[in-house]
Amino acid sequence: MPTIIEGFQLRRFEFPRSRIIGDSQVRIAMHYLGTLELRSSGGQTGLGFFGALLAPLPPLAEIERSFAAEVAPGLIGQSPFALTNRVSRPRGGNRRGTIFGQAVNQALWDLQGKELGLPFYRLLGGRAGRVRAYASGLDFHLSDDDFRAFFAEAARRGFTAFKIKVGHPDLAWDLRRLAILVETVGRDATVMVDANEAWTPKEAIRRLHAYRDAGYTPYWIEDPCLRDDFDGLARIAQEIPFSHVNTGEYLDLRGKHTLLERGAVDILNIHGHISDSVQAARLAADYGIPVSLGNTPFELGVHLAAALPEAGWLEYSFHDDHGLIEEPVRFEGGYAIAPERPGHGLALSDKALADSGRPGLNGRGMLSPSASAGRDNREGRRHGWQRRQCAASRWRNSSGWARRASLVRMTGSSCSRGRSSR
Secondary structure, eight states, X not given: OOOOEEEEEEEEEEEEEEEEEEOSSOEEEEEEEEEEEEEETTSOEEEEEEEESSSOOOOHHHHHHHHHHHTGGGTTTSOHHHHHHOOOOOOGGGOOOOTTHXXXXXXXXXXXXXXXXXXXXXXXXXXXXXXXXXXXXXBTTSOHHHHHHHHHHHHHTTOOEEEEEOOOSSHXXXXXXXXXXXXXXXXXXXXXEEOTTOSOHHHHHHHHHHHHHTTOOOSEEESOSOTTOHHHHHHHHHHOXXXXXXXXXXXXXXXXXXXXXXXXXXXXXXXXXXXXXXXXXXXHHHTTXXXXXXXXXXXTTHHHHHHSTTEEEEEEOOOSOGGGBSSOOXXXXXXXXXXXSSBTOOOBOHHHHHHOBOSSOOXXXXXXXXXXXXXXXXXXHHHHOOOEETTTTEEOSTTOOOOHHHHHHOOSSSOOOOOOOO
């Protein structure tokens, strides 16, 4: 029989970052992460990731209720292959956002690779399983000393390309940061700058010329002005021929198409939703525009970067969340190496299984592990899978997998939670 999706499990994590990250617009001190696992009738598990930047995720019970009521009915009993290839056009009330979209898509692609025994980049037709990576500090709020130490460590690890945050109201601040970077990593390094929409088109042009006059010519300027100021972005691209305009990460496929059509981008930035990223890269290829991969959860974007046409770069920001993953993506000599394991090759670690918390918030630190977390964590994963018995509105079966018939009819409001190792 064809492989179908039989169940799911959600987990939630919250803990402080080892450094404050951010840009000219935001400051971020915490990790707010969630994981989704989809299990197939063939016994494989697909893993996807979701999260929030500025505020905690809802309690786990609410995440589970929302997923079971709004998302699971469209997944359970369906083929992961059919779901990733389905063409749909939501209308009216069906056009609504969800925190689960990217996670579902990632888990479906992961399942496909595992069912076929192929690493994700090979599933997409890639041959060389590596791509050049750049060290990205997300460094706007770092002191000069911490900024210097961060990029010195990145260079020590073999990186030869570096991206820094700019867009300070004071031009002298930007120039000082560029000077510190070049002093730290050397004049031969490839340097990118990211303004996070801090400027008007005119100010962006003025800043890039000021950088160049001071002896710094960035390889690209990322998001110099508002994301949908297509005329402004095109003007910048025309008036700074010595640097590339990298943009597009905040836009949907229609917006990316407009960027390309208007000549408002030199390098299209993509990440997140795998299927949309593949479509965007194909569209960029039609226009002869290369793509770069921005930050993706646990660097799973290495597979896309290794497979898509003219994808030259992968962003790496040294997030301190790799304790959650059994075998993180490796970096060697300034290159990201795609795992050769089937699917995207990422799996939750024993630490993640032990530390996934209860649904309530408890302020700083990791959410409190459940009382059962001391048991064997792999056994805990098995018992955490959700399966509903609709008539009784209670958890069903020790393996916990949600069955299609019950989920389709379930409202999610009156069903009690069952055992898990959260």
